[in-house]
Amino acid sequence: MQKYEIFINPKWIKKLENDIWMDDHVPAVLKIGDNQYSIKLAYRGNVIRKKKKKSYHIIFQKPFTVNGAHEIHLNAEYNDISLSRNKLSLDFFDRIGVISPQSQHVLLNINGFCKGIYLELESFDQYLLQKRKLPDGPIIYATNYYANFSLLNPENELKTSLIEGYTLKYGDKSSLTELEYMIAMINSLNNEEFEKEIPKVLDVEQYFTWLSGVICTQNFDGFIHNYALYRNGKTNLYEITPWDYDGTWGRDLHGQKLEHDYIPITGYNTLTGRLLYFSKFKKMYVETLLEILEKQFTIETQEPIIEKLFQKLTPYISLDPYINIDNEKLKKEKIYMLDFINKRNSYLKQNFGTLI
Structure with a gap:
């Protein structure tokens, strides 16, 4: 497992700790x-900011890109005792043909102290498009539960804006106007008219592949967020x-059985x-x-994938100061x-019949 070492002035650590919700980034050095x-x-995420083991957002300064990326995310995976659900999910989407961030587990040290096993994630941005030789195009994040393609928010109240819940990651303001148009069309x-027009703005086949992965x-959270x-x-x-996608494979985002x-x-x-609605x-x-x-979401396909990942994690689990799991628990x-x-x-x- 790759070792990542972060060196940071203690005053900047104190600044982060004094306001866990601060999104301002502080200077540091990363050694790989x-x-x-x-x-x-900076810290990243929502629920995880309140936990002892934080997640981090890293923006490269010098050089500007590393391995084709300008940003990476280090996820604590604190509520997942296997530390694996997010990676298993994203890799699963990749196998079924959906663009998905690549990920790898790393062992993180900060100022000489081991912070445990983290999942490094690609940022979904223009640099990912360039790296994979995908056509350029705007990227918009669904940043909260209001991103449900509806006129109403999850509390059944009328939204103040059709693009409420979305944040522009890459592109210009017209990209949000175009998204607003699609949401208006949907509703x-x-x-x-919908049956005729929706294939002109949405890759319907790709959407159903993604939907299959979420299902x-x-x-x-995957339908209106994430x-x-x-x-x-x-x-x-x-x-x-x-x-x-840490709340998956039989558990919710808090690690409870689902x-x-x-x-x-x-x-x-x-x-x-x-x-x-349409046949x-x-x-x-x-x-x-x-x-x-039939081919991917089966025990035959997934068991060797899970086993290989667990074998990779096992030698390092005892080094993580924030998790309490041994080999026996991992097997279970x-x-x-x-x-x-x-x-x-x-x-x-058994439920295909409900669609007919």
Whole structure:
């Protein structure tokens, strides 16, 4: 496992600790192997900021990019006793054909003190597009639960803005205007117009592949949060990509068990609801999901992937001062994950009839 060492003036650590909600970055140095980089550092996330083990956002200063990235995220994965659900989920999306941030586990030291195992994540931005040779296009983050493709917020109150819940990551202001247009279209067009117009702005097949990934991994927040929208500059269609998937594979974001049938096969959001009204879109979704259930979301496919990751983590778990897990608990967690896959797979196959 790669070792990351951060060196930071104690006064900047104190500044971060005095205001855990501060998003301002402070100067530091990151050492990876024999290489040293000037960086800016800040806490990231929401719930995790209150925990003993924090997550970090890093922006490279000198050099400006490292391995093609200008920003990276170091996730504490504090509520996941396996430290693996986020990576397993993002890798799963990648395998089924959805653009997904790459990730790797690293051992983090700050000023000589071991802070434990972290998950390094790519930032979904223009540098990721360049690195993967994808067409340029705007990227918009769904930054809170208001990003539900609806006129109403989750409290069933009228939104103050159609793009409430979204933050522009890359692109100009017109990108938000274009998104506003799509959300208005989703909520105002009659059925005949919607069926005709939505494929002109949304990559529907890609959306259903993403939806299948959310449904399989059972990310409760994934339908109205924990995603980014990317408008492909070549097709001019919106695509959707996952983010923050630690509440998956049978547990919620707090690490508590989540029954395999907690989320229905249709998921939750206004866009999905409108799409699944039409027979041709239902057929597309069923075919996409069924293929994934047959080939990817199976014990046969996932068990060696989980086992390989757990074997990689095992030698370093005792070094993490914030987690209390041994090899036996890790084995039990693997059994729990595989049982979830088996039950979730069966449940979804049994509920295809609700789509017809």
